[in-house]
Amino acid sequence: MELLRNAVRPYAWGSRTTIAELLGRPVPAPHPEAELWMGAHPGDPSRVESGQSLLELVDADPIGQLGTQCADRWGNRLPFLLKILAAEEALSMQAHPSAEQAREGHEREEAAGIARDAKNRNYPDPTAKPELICALTEFHALAGFRDPHETVRLLRTLETPGLAPYTSLLEGQPDSAGLRALFTTWITLPQTSLDVLLPELLDACVLHVKEHGEYDLVCRTILELGEAHEGDAGVLAALLLNRIVLAPGEAIYLPAGNLHTYLHGTGVEILANSDNILRGGLTPKHVDVPELLRVLDFSCGEMPVLSGTPVAARMWQYPTPAPEFELSRLEWSKDEREPVELVCRGPQILVCTAGAVRLLEADGNKVELGRGQSAWLPACNPDVQVIPVEGAPAQVFRATAGD
Known part of the structure; x- marks a missing residue:
């Protein structure tokens, strides 16, 4: 066993205090610090005390480091990446592919000659990217499509002239197919339409918050996203997702196709060792709408919250598939x-x-x-x-x- 030295990723949505304080460094940090990576990811592998990277250690002795079963199953790769994630602002809205979708997409983009670091590359590797986030502080997220009947109630509460036809669309088909139709319509709206619809929505949210309405938390979230991402279709898509607040020790598992974004808080994240992301909004980065729609799972309902299953004295496990x-x-x-x-x-x-x-x-x-x-x-x-x-x-x- 060896101590690890780990890389800090300085994404703009990160905190200037959380990771610095955790590591005993001066606070605030000079720049936002979003993620502390622990693992053998090629982009920023951890290092052991000798200075050797964990990636080099595994490559030199995959059986000794991973064990025969793990090495055989995952092609001599460490299959997971562990992180401390510190979100001060919302991350991009995103989903991840299944193993089959990742293999097919990677082969397709390789055959097309798209560079792996190209901005329009969706599948830099051929592996799935399920993930689980466990809260260290109160942790806020949007994840999974809300029950469409409840979403219709929300939209009726906020209804503006511009929103009315979309509310009727979902009300006429309050199921996964209706959610797909509404999401597809919103994500493909021309910017001129978004520039009319979004201000109406934000005005309705301001009024709802002033009146301390039933959907106060949802409306506050929409207002925050609308201010940070003006004119972004992801603000509309946020209306369709479950608004989740995790207490410390609680977790959510995000399988393939789950549309989500983390809003605020600190958590321990574990995920498959992959870079495959399909973005859906709240970002200036590439959004490939047809590929996103191919990957998304429009199953709907509440997101299960995991509290940890006791497996031994002082030990709780977060089982996932x-x-x-x-x-x-x-x-x-x-x-x-x-x-x-x-x-x-x-x-x-x-x-x-x-x-x-x-x-x-x-x-x-x-x-x-x-x-x-x-x-x-x-x-x-x-x-x-x-x-x-x-x-x-x-x-x-x-x-x-x-x-």
Whole structure:
């Protein structure tokens, strides 16, 4: 087992305080810091104490680092990426492809000769990108299409002359097909139409907030997005999605085709080691509408919120159908000292998000993790006990490959 040194990604929507404070650096940071990456992603792999990158470590010994089963299944690649995500502003609205869609799209774009770093490239790699976000602070998101009957109620509440025909469209077919029709109509509206419709919507939201209406939180979100992304069709699309508030320790799983955006908050994110993104708005970046519509899943209803399933004393797991990853949470209160034993049969990354812990092997070898620090445990590692350092509550997240 080895301590990791991890890259910080400075996207514009990030926080100038959260990651800097987590890592014990001066606050505020000079620039927004959005994500702390832990893994072997080719774009910014973690490094072990020797200076070698985790990507080089895995390439040199895939069986020892990943285990035979993981190495065989994922072509000698670490299949997951672990992140601390700190959103001060909304991310782009996006969805990710299934494994089959990613393979087909990658082959198609390779055959067409589109450069992998081209702005209009949708599939730089042939792999799926499911993801799960677990809140460290109160975390706000839009994810998955809301029940269309509830969306009709929302649209009727906000109805303006410009919105009326679209409300009728969904009211006439309040199902997945109706959502597809409405979303497709909105995402393909000419800019001249958006420039009329969006100000009407924002005025209606202002009035609703002043009246403390039923959809106050949704309207505040639409106003924030409308101010930050003037004239963007993604502001309309946001009306169709579930507005979610996660408490610390709660999580949502985002499978292929789920349209979503993170709005604000800090969380632990685990995802497949892929760069495939189909954007739907709230961004100046490339939006490929036909490809987005090919990938989107218009299934509708509330997004399930995961609280973690107890699997051992002090340990909760967030089960998902994703074969690439599994996330667990380990927690101790101030006076608890009971160790948690981790079996090493595949690759693991541990990150400490509160307090401090000691990782102890049977031969006495040990590594200490303070808040913000992380460690790599290869498949060949002996089993490890995780023990909280006395005097403070402690929290650790554990990333492993899925079953």
